[in-house]
Each structure stands twice: as C-alpha cells, then as structure tokens.
Amino acid sequence: MPTILDLPDEVHLLIGEQLSSKVLYSCVRVCRSFYSVYIPCFWSDIRVKQYKCNSIGPDQLRANAHLVETINYSSTLTNDYYTIVYPRLQTITTSTYFTDRKEPTFLQVQPHQKVQFARLHPTIRKLSFDQPDCPSREFWEVVETEWKDFESLDLSGVVLEDVVDVFWRLLEQVKKSEGLRYLKWDVTDIPFPSRMVMDAFKEGCWPELCEVDIAGPTSSDQDLAKVLRMLPSQRLKRFGLMRDELGPLTYGRLRGLYCGHLQELKIGRCTGITSSMTQELLTECVHLVYFDAPHIFVRDIATALKPWGCLRLEILVTFIVKQKDDEGEWEGKVFKQISKLGRLQTLDLQRFPHPGDKTIRSSEISYLQTLGFRLSPSSNPEDICGYGNNDNTSSNSNSNSSSSSSSGGHLSCWSSLVQLRVLIFDDDQQTLGMEEALWMTEHWRVLRCICGDFKGVKGDNVNKLEQLFSKKGVLHLKH
Template sequence: MTLIADLPPEVFRLIGDYLEKRDILNLVLTCRLFHQLYYPLLWKDISTIKPGHDEPIHSVEQLRAHAEWVHYIEYGPLPLEYYDISFPNLRTLHRLEPTEDSTQQTQTMPLMTTRMTTTLKEQDLNWARFIQLNPNIRNIICLYRSKVEFKSTQFWQAVGTHLQSPRLLMMSRFCVHNLSENEAQVLWRAIGRFEELFYMGEERQLGLSHLRTMYTDTDLDTDKEDHCSTLKRISFFAKNSSHPEWHLRFFSRYRNLIKLYWRRSKSQYSMEGLAWHLEQQQWPQLEDLHLDGVIASDQDLATVVCQLPPSLKHFGLGSGDFGPLCFRHLRERFFDTLVTLDLEGCDTFTSRMALDVLLNCHRLEEFKAAAISLNDLYSTPQPWVCLGLKHLKVTFINDIKDNNYNNGNEDNNEDNNEDNNEDNNEDNSEDSNEDYNEDNNEDNNEDNSDNSDVNSDDSDNSDNNDDNVNNEDNSIDGINNSGSALVFEQVSRLRRLGTDILGSGLQIKFVHHKAPPRID
C-alpha cells in the first residue's frame, strides 16, 4: 500500500507552490515530514518590515540562519547590521523606502537637516554593500513612497557593476528632478545592465537643460555595445512631461529593443521623431510597440506604421486618430504576422476595420477593439481565420435594421414550424382528395400526429439552440440578444477547430444601438 510519505520530494515541492502561506504553516505543524519538506517555503518570500511599523519582523540571527531559503525579500530601511547579510539564492529585491509621512516629519525639523542628509548618505552606502554581498539578485523593485531627495549614487553604482545577471528593474513614483547630474548618469548606466525596465516617473518643472542632463550620456556613445546591448524591453510612463524628444533620445541608446511601451500624459507625441528613429533602423529587432496617451492625426500615425520594422508582431494604440490611411499600412505590411492587436482605446478604429482583422489575420492570438456592428457582421458572414485566437475583447453594437436577422435562431425556428405546418396541411388536403373517405380520417390523424411531432421537434431544436446560446460554459454574456447568434456561430467554429478562446480569454459585451440626440 502506497502512503503519502512515499511520494518523491519533488511532488511535495510542486504541491507547495499552490499553497497559501497559512496552509503551509498548518502543514509544518502537522508532522515531522511536512515540517522538513515545507518549512523552507515559509522563508521563500518574506518581508522585513510590517506596514506602518519601524521595528524589523525578523532578527539578524533569524535571517542569517534561514538566508539560503530566501528567494524574494522586501528590505529596508533597517539598522546597519541587516545590510551585512548574504542571501545566496536571493532573486528579487523589493527595496522599501521611508514613508512620506516619516520623511516629511523629519524635514520639518530644521536642526535635523544635516543629520538627515548624513543618514541618507549612510543608507546609500548600506544599500551598496548589500548589493555587493548579493550579486545573484536578478530583479529589483523600487516603489518610491515619498518625493524627498534620496542619495542613491553608490547603490546604482553597485547595481551597475556587481550584479551578475540582472533581468528586471521596476521603478515607480520616481522623480527625476530630484537627481543630480552625476546621479542621473549612474542611474541610466545601471538601467542598461537589465533586460527589462518598467519605469513610472515624474518630470514636472524640468527645463530643457535638466532634461538634457537626465537623458543624455556622451560616454555611452563611445562604448555603446558595452552599456546598452542588454536592455530589450522598456515600459516607460512619464507623467507631466512636455518634451518627448528626450525620451526618444533615451530609447535610441538601446538598439536591441524588442518591446517598447511608451505612455505619457495626454499630449502631442513626437510622431515625426519616432518615425525618424524607426526609419534610421534604431530598433531593427522591435517586435512589440504600444503607444498610450497619443494625440495624433491619422497621417502622423501612418508615418510611424509605415516605418515599423518587418519583425513587428504586437501593436497597440491607447488613443489617437487611427484612420483609413494608418489601417491601410497596417493591413499591407503586418496582417500576415500580427499576433496581438490592441486598439480598444481608438474610437476611430471602425467596425469594418475590426472585422477585416478577424477575417485576414490568421496568426492573431489577442485582439481588443472598441466595437463591432452586428449589422456589419451580418453582411460579412465569412468565417474568421484567426484559429489561434486566445483573447477577444470587444463590444458588439446591436444595430440590425428591418428585422434582417431578428432574434437569431428563434425566428428561423418559428419560420420552420410555420413552413412545416403549411406543407403538412397541403399534403393532407391532397391525400384526402385522392384516397377513400375511410382512409382520409386515418391519414389525417396520422399526418396531424406527424405534424405535432415535427412541431415538437422544431420546438426542441429551438430550445436546444437557446440552451446552446445561453450555455454558461460558453462565457458569453448577453448572447441571447438580437443578432448575437452570429457571434456565437463564429466563436463556436473557432472552438471546434481547436482554439482556446472560450473562458477567461473571451470578454464580449452586447449593447443596443442608441440613436444620436436630435439637434434642432
């Protein structure tokens, strides 16, 4: 008889990956076997400070004793001795910063300004020492919770020189106007060591000279491959920025980019500048481009699309006038290669354009659009070719007129019932004229019985159609609206051919068309 204790350790570890920390703690307290197997998981993901508290959760001795089990840690600000611990398997460092309340309280004390500055410099040195002791860190998360100036030159210097294989850097609520010129140069050099950057910062009250300092490093031009070849993915959100050309200057350093997500507070984008960099083949391997917060014309967007490299597979636009000119370039150049298309935020991306995508992009796996007209869908019943579609998000507008396809299969079933009744009655009358009177009664009875069977079968078919249409497993809300059976037919076909679209990947909404307000 096989017992649970006979399972191999790798099975237990796999089970542990799906358990909450509270459940793991209960298992650890159950028996010696579970304690041995699952106790290390309690230390895999830890935090050193409780929110709203200054006292560390774990002592230095506890952290040293369990250091080999730690893979993810939320760290700092802590006493000096905590920065002298080596975690051999640490992969993700979430650097905690002082809360805004605590820093504001310190800043309101003029006599403590020198002491605060000294403390910040010491913290910077502590962080640099921690990085030097943990060169296996791959991911760094810096979510700044205050807007005071942080001395971080030594920290970023250590990140740029000591980490062996940095992968992801996340910086949120970062204020570049708090950086000195030297700090900015050290920061951008460190960023170039990572494979992926997620940056969300503010640029308020920055002049051109300061921006030039932030985003320009002449030393990088002399040794570009050494500093800039690693970074491949950038997600960049600059709040309150009015000089996008300096962002492009920053992006152009990294010639091996395969992903660029550029989001700004809604303002005029430098489309000419972006098109120029694309024309110069600054990013020849670019596969994923997403622009958000765009205020640009169809012509401006078209100049960008026509310069995109042929390697493009994923394209998204959060706003802007995406018109017929831009769509023509997209169709001619990328319909055969597009895997992801997100134009949900573009009201000018029409229903006909969306259907054209579904009818021609055979590699498409994810598609988001604002709306598709059911009337347009009814007029183009050709099957969708995107057999690999996994995620579809769109609103279908119920604007079918003249009852061309009123209530889907239900009307078809009603028409079938009426036709069957008429045909059967005609047959009955013909038989009654040809047969003997005695047989007429029997034939009529039998035919009427058959009629009732046919009608009941048609009624059952109607019920079955309704059941299929409203089946919760299909995850299509509002599918029983007028004309929605057209959508169900297309989605069902994709499912029969093997696509994994149904479920959480399908977000469809049906709304009734509303006439525009009358203007007198």
C-alpha cells in the same frame, strides 16, 4: 515512495512562477527544503515603496539582491535604494502614484545617483519609466553604450516642463540600441515623435523593433501610417493606440501589412473604429492572442462570409451590440462563433471596459442591448450551438432548437471555453440568477474572477451566491 520534496529544483521553480505572492509566502514557511527552493521565486519580482505597510527596507533588499530579476521602484525611495547592486536585474520599472507627491521623500534621489545606478546594472533589458523627473542626458548615454541587451523602452506619465526637452532628445541617445524590440510612448502633453522615429528608421536603427504602443497626443494619421510602413523589421507583432483616432491610412497599413504577424492589438480606446473593421481584424489576424476593440455588431458576426480566424485568442475585450432589426437566429451564431475560441482565458464584454473613456463611441451604440446570458431550461445546448443531431425523427429536439434560435441562443454554448479564467459582463440589461452562476462554476473549472451583478439573485440567495463563489475560489466583483 517519492514525494513532492523529491522533485528537481527546476520543476519547483516552474511551479513557483505560477503562484501568487501570498501562496509563495505560505510555501516558504512549510519547511527548510521549501524555503530554499521557493525563496528565489518570492524575490525575483519585487515592488518597493516607501512609507507603506510592509515596505521592504534597503538592508533586507540588499541581502536578497542576488535573487532579484524584476524590480519596481517608486518615486518616494531614498538614496540608499539606489546604491544596491542587483547582479541578475533584467527589468526596472520606476513608477509614480498619486499619493507619492505628498510624501517627504518624493523625487529625493539626485540625477547623478540614477546615472550611477544605470551604470552598475548593464544586465538590464527592459526599462519602464513613469516619473516626472526625466533622467538626464548622461543616463540615456549609459543606456545606449552599456546596456548591451536593451530591448524594451516604456515612457509614461506626466513630466515637468523643464525636462520636456530631454524627452525630445532621448531618442537620439537610444538610436544605437540595435536590440530594441518594444517602444511605448504615453507621455502626457508630448506628442509621439513620429518624425524622429522615421529618421531613426532611415538611419537603419532598431532593426528588431516589432512592438509599438502609443498613447497621449499622437501624430497625424499620415505620419503614423508612414511609421508603420517604414518599420524595419516588417513584422509588427504588437500594436496599441490609445485615446486617439485610428485613421483610415493607419488602419490600411495594419491590415495590409501586418495581419499575418499581429499577436496583440489594442485599439479599444480609439475613436474611428467601426464594427466592420473589428470583424475584419478578427477574421484576418490569425495569430491574435490579445484583442481589444470598442464594439462589434451581432449582425456583422452572423452575416460574415468567413468565420473568425483568430483561434489562438486568449484575451478578448469588446462590446457585442444587438440592434432592433436583428434576426432571431443571429445571436445564436454569435454564441457559436465565440464557442470556437477554445484557448480563451479572459472575456470582457462590458459596455465601457476602459474607465473614463465613455466618449469613444456614440450614445446610439453605447445604450443598445448586448448578448443575453440567461439559460433557457427548455433548450438543448447542443442544438443551439449547432452540434445536435439533425435527424428528422427528433421532432421535439428540432422544435426546441427552433425556439432557442428565435431567442438567440444562450450561455450554455460556451461550455467549450474550458480555459476561461476571467469573465466580465455587462449587467445594465442582464438579469442573471443562481442558475447561471451554478452553470459557470460547473463548466469553467479554472474560473477565478467574475465581474458583473447577478441581479436575478434576491434575498437569502445573495449569501448563497457568495458562498458558492467562495467555495469554488472565484472572486466576484460588481461594477
């Protein structure tokens, strides 16, 4: 009889891509066959730090370098790590953590060593740079001339004053990277160089660019709108704007030119976003997979002429706001609308999803109520969601439906969200109990994380709640 050991290596590799590092570590210890199959998955994506528990030494890393495809180098690594050659390397991330600055090897590697490392790895396609010592002009010349398949550039973090000019010049060095598809700018105190980007567009550079994330101090609304209008590919699939205002011109360009292309839209940390704008985007951006916006009113969802068009949505981050004069049945319509998102995997409905950004919306909105998740024992979920039998002979059912509508519907409408893995809810004005926890774990079979306080669980039931989540393999976090 065939066993799991008889599966082709290609199938094992597909399985390995879905497993966590902890599970992979267990797999490679099962038997020699599993070791040979799963060890490439274990080494394909590595984060390397210095002076940390279980850190990977340069000799061990060099012995497995042929398996590495993605690597994260911290700012505390020594010269030895930059002499290692990874023949299959495609993604390199250089990161800086707060504690790194206290280490004796912080930024010890010299610029010429980073240039040599870049030259030895022409296979790199994606670069994410977050270290205060910006690479030299020579480094960017290597990127331009030798990284033939370069497609993703992510510049983040705080830079030292004496290297600011290098950041302004670096775009000159990567203009000829014709395959560039993704550009992220999140450099503290250095505005997004919109003028230089527009000049690059005029020269015919970056014809494939279709993903843009901008953070930190940004350009004017007029300049950002021009950047979007001049985008050579004319098919923006991903756009993120953080810690700034989304002006009317930029919003107009997004809605007018790219609603039919956008798959990821992250504007949850912007000011200037109204509830009606959020509703318009959810309705018109039919290809959205990831959507992050500050808030949306129950009123706007319930009274909209058209339903949301983003039925492919997998991640939704927004705060759903109730107002004092809302009609009773409107909340039920909101539950019904979300229930149609059958591909949803992450649902984040908390008041402040982005720590430190509590100023992005007015206090009048921030402290209003949100959806109530309490289950109503007397209600019929099918009636609440609008799926029940409308036959007049079912007078009791209709009575329950009317009662439930007046209370606004509840959690049981979301039994259709069978792919939900992460739920983050606002617990300031929620009193969820054991009944809701049992319902969630029973209906959302692939649920892996719940973030929120079940304030209705008291005394001995607190331990029972944690035992329930542990038994179901659900991580429970509190705000």
